[in-house]
Amino acid sequence: MTNKDTNTEEKIKEAARKLFLQKGYANTKTRDIAAEAGINLALLNYYFRSKEKLFALIMKEHMMSFLSGLQHILNQELDFDKQIQLFADSYIDMLLVNPDLPIFILSELRNHPDKFLEETQLRERVHEVRFFKELIARTDSKVHPLHFFINLISITVFPFVGRPLIQGISGISDQQFTQMMQERKELIPKWIELILSNS
Amino acid sequence: MTNKDTNTEEKIKEAARKLFLQKGYANTKTRDIAAEAGINLALLNYYFRSKEKLFALIMKEHMMSFLSGLQHILNQELDFDKQIQLFADSYIDMLLVNPDLPIFILSELRNHPDKFLEETQLRERVHEVRFFKELIARTDSKVHPLHFFINLISITVFPFVGRPLIQGISGISDQQFTQMMQERKELIPKWIELILSNS
């Protein structure tokens, strides 16, 4: 505490987190970060060598927390149905706190398709998750189990990615949007279970 | 034809379409566009005044075609179920041809939240669409009809936005991805109708 918030290195990281998340890599200038952190521009390079290295650090941090969250939820020893409920509930909570996270990750992933996937060992770590084994076991149909996972992620995450469009079309307020996302915590598990049980 | 493809103005637009779509506004340099179009750099400003004006043009074009597509499909005089089928089918076809379109639009919309929504009269034009009136009429439940529209868009569009993650996690090939999207043309209507009829 004492050191962590006043510490120059941490101040730069904090500013970088905020701005990169908000505006992406290309739209964030080193001078913006320095100003936001309230430090001299040269200190950015002193502590992190380059803008790119600083970004890689922040990006990895985000990918890891995204992954750890997923891993933690989907590895719990729970009923399959309970697990879906837990996922929707805690993931939407997380997204309401970090609404910019998905579009940030997906935008940057577009520019460096492999870079970040490799260094987080995404595939390896997700593959041994309980939920997936359960999901595969559950589907006796000819429909690929991945479809159901895609559906779950889609209806949970997409509203946050497509938010400007959704609000632009429907005209709902920020408050109404949040309200609807709260409702989805309970609706998503029902929908997914419905889809799963009829396949 | 004769003029349209060799025409300098059109060559620049074509190059701009390709590069903006692929890399976004900030990551596309005017020199890249000039090189791609095979023309002198100054011609970009000669014909379009500025990079920003050129971009606004391309962006509006994309928003319009996105909107017209939606409008055309959702205004057809068809059964509600048929309409959902038509939507999934033709929208996935479109997305397979333009897989970068959603992430492009959503990324840029993040930087200029209102700018493009206003000038396309998105809300006004979508609001008078047959499909929505039908959707609202259909839902007697206490669940907001917008939820179902969000679901339809989510499971249709999100796979293309989240493609790097989906392929990174599952390890499926490009070909397998395309195959799955083809399958979803028939699956999505079933899922959506299932959800609708149980609400």
Place this chain on the structure above:
DNA sequence: CAATTTTTTAATCATTTGTTTAAATCAAAT
């Protein structure tokens, strides 16, 4: 306290990038 190391600062550099200019070339009209 003096010496040494670490941190911070202001100034500057080198490159990139969007845009402009002035001259050259091309096309159309009289």
Place this chain on the structure above:
DNA sequence: ATTTGATTTAAACAAATGATTAAAAAATTG
């Protein structure tokens, strides 16, 4: 064919941007 206007070109400009430097200030060590 000459004139006039439109198009194209090479060169340059100005601002933005990531990075470096050398000196000053602060902190640490002996």
